[in-house]
Amino acid sequence: MTTETDFEIFLVAAPGLEPTLCAEARARGFKGARAAKGGVTFKGDWSAVWRANLEIRGAGRVIARIGGFRAMHLAQLDKRARKLAWSHVLRPDVPIRVEASCKSSRIYHSGAAAQRIERAIHEELGAPVSPEAEVCIRARIEDDFCNIGIDTSGELLHKRGHKEAVNKAPMRETMASLFLRQCGYDGAEPVLDPMCGSGTFVIEAAEIAARLKPGRSRRFAFEQLATFDEAAWHKLRDTENPAKPALRFYGSDRDAGAISISRANAQRAGVADITEFHQQQIIDLVAPGGPPGLVIVNPPYGDRLGDKKRLHALYRALGQTLATRFSGWRVGLITTDTALAAACGLPFAPPTAPVSHGGLRVMLFLTAPLP
Numbered sequence: 001m002t003t004e005t006d007f008e009i010f011l012v013a014a015p016g017l018e019p020t021l022c023a024e025a026r027a028r029g030f031k032g033a034r035a036a037k038g039g040v041t042f043k044g045d046w047s048a049v050w051r052a053n054l055e056i057r058g059a060g061r062v063i064a065r066i067g068g069f070r071a072m073h074l075a076q077l078d079k080r081a082r083k084l085a086w087s088h089v090l091r092p093d094v095p096i097r098v099e100a101s102c103k104s105s106r107i108y109h110s111g112a113a114a115q116r117i118e119r120a121i122h123e124e125l126g127a128p129v130s131p132e133a134e135v136c137i138r139a140r141i142e143d144d145f146c147n148i149g150i151d152t153s154g155e156l157l158h159k160r161g162h163k164e165a166v167n168k169a170p171m172r173e174t175m176a177s178l179f180l181r182q183c184g185y186d187g188a189e190p191v192l193d194p195m196c197g198s199g200t201f202v203i204e205a206a207e208i209a210a211r212l213k214p215g216r217s218r219r220f221a222f223e224q225l226a227t228f229d230e231a232a233w234h235k236l237r238d239t240e241n242p243a244k245p246a247l248r249f250y251g252s253d254r255d256a257g258a259i260s261i262s263r264a265n266a267q268r269a270g271v272a273d274i275t276e277f278h279q280q281q282i283i284d285l286v287a288p289g290g291p292p293g294l295v296i297v298n299p300p301y302g303d304r305l306g307d308k309k310r311l312h313a314l315y316r317a318l319g320q321t322l323a324t325r326f327s328g329w330r331v332g333l334i335t336t337d338t339a340l341a342a343a344c345g346l347p348f349a350p351p352t353a354p355v356s357h358g359g360l361r362v363m364l365f366l367t368a369p370l371p
Contacts, residue, residue: 007066009049010149011040011059013178016355020178021058028055046227049152050236053222054215057177057204060156063138063149064222071146072106074116080146081120087226089150092126094224095133103142113141117148134221154221161218162268166198166261171298171334173214175357176200180208180296182352182364183332187211189247189293192329194285194318196251199262199277201296206271209245213237217269245274250288252280282314285321292328292369301336301360312343319344326370333365341365 009030013021018035025033025040030052033042039059044052052062067084071077090096098121100114107113117139118129136151158172171179180201185191191205207214216237222228249271251262262277276288299318302311315335322331323346333348334357335341341348341363347370351363 006043006045007064008041009044009052010036010063010065011052011056012061012063013039013058014060014175014355014357016353017058017175017178020181021056024056024058024178024181025052028052046222046229047232047236049222050220050233053153053157053220054213054237056157057208057214058174058181060158060172060174061151061153062157064152065147065149068145068147070144071141072144074107074109074112077107077113077141077146078116078120081117081148082124084148086121086125086127089226090121090125090127090135091224091226094135095128095130096121096135096137097129097131097133098137098139100139100141103140105141105144107141107144107146110141113139113146135224136221150221150225152220152222152225154219157215159218160214160269161216162270163198163200163203163265164268170198171200171357173200173204175355176204177208177214179332179334179364180205180294183294183296183330183366185294185296187243187245190249190288190290191294191296192250192252192288193296193298194252194280194282194321195297195299196253196262196277197258197298199251199258199265199275201298202249202251202262202275202277203266203269203271205294205296206245206249206266206274207269209243209247209249210271210274211241211243212270213240216240247274247293248288248290249275251275251277252285253277254279254281282317282321285325287326287329292326292330294330294332295322295326296332296334298334299340301340301362308337308340311340315340315343316345319346322346323370328369330369331367334362335365336360336362338363346370 022035098114187209348365354361
C-alpha cells in the first residue's frame, strides 16, 4: 500500500480518445504519461492526484492505484485485503464502498469479491460501508491478480460545478475539450458553434482561453481521504493565473431555450463577458468580425431511418453557409456517418478514430482553413 512515494495514477478516457488525453496530460506537466486501454497512466504522489483532478479537462475520473496482490479464491482475497495498510489512505470515520470487476480469473463473482473487500476494510479499519459512499475503492481482478484503486474524483469530472442546465443529447465537457484539442485549439483563436445546445463547446473554449481550471468550482472525493492536506490543497486550487483574452466565443441555436441555458451556464462559469449567444437559423449565420478561427459543431445524427433524408438537407445547408461565409475558418464536425459529413460538401480530412458518445460511435471531421 502506497503512502508518500509515487504510485500509478490512471486517468479514465472515452475509448478512442486516449492519445488525445495523453497529449493533454503531458502538456500539463505530468511526466511519463502514456496512453493505455481506456485512459492514461503516469506516476505521481497525492499532490499530483489533486492537480490532475483540478487541471486536466479531458479525464472522466482520476484513479489512484494504491496496491495489488494475487488472489486465487475469495478466502485468499479476504486475507490479503486485510494486510493492506488502509489507515494510510482511508479514514475510519468516512463511509466507503467497493466496486469489483473480474476477468479471466478463478474469482469470477464480482459482487462477492466486493463484499469481501468491504468487510476486510470495515473490520480492520472501522470505516462504515454504505452504497451511497462518496469514497469508492475499485478492485480489478484480472488473471488472478487484484489491483486496488481509489476513485479520487467522486462525481464524474465532466460535472465542472457550474452547469446547472443542459439541453437534450448534451456532449460531456470532458469529451468536448478533447475534440477541441484534436482540432488543434489552444485558446488562441475564436470559436463558434452554430448548434450550441447548452453551450458546452463555447464555454470550454472560453475557459481554455481564459486559463480557468476546470475543477475550480467543485469538490472531490480525495478531500475525504487520510492523505488529504487541506492547506496544501487550498494553495493549489487558489493559485490562479487567469488571462483576459481579447477574443470572443460565439454560440447560436434555433431554439430560444438553448440560448437561455447557454447564457446562464456561461454566467456561472465566469465567461459571460467573452461569450455571445444568439437565437439564429443556420441559413442566417455569418462570420463574426475579427480574425478567423474554429467552427465546431455537433449536429443531430438521426437514430431513425426517416431522419437521414431530412438530416442530409441540414448538413448540406450547414456546409453551404460555411463555405460561402467563413473563408479562413477551420471546421470541425462531429457525426456518426461519413455520408452525413459528405453532405456538407466541405474538404474534410479523413476522420479521427470513432469514439463512443451516448451509445453511438462518433467521429471528428476537420478541414484546413476554408478558401
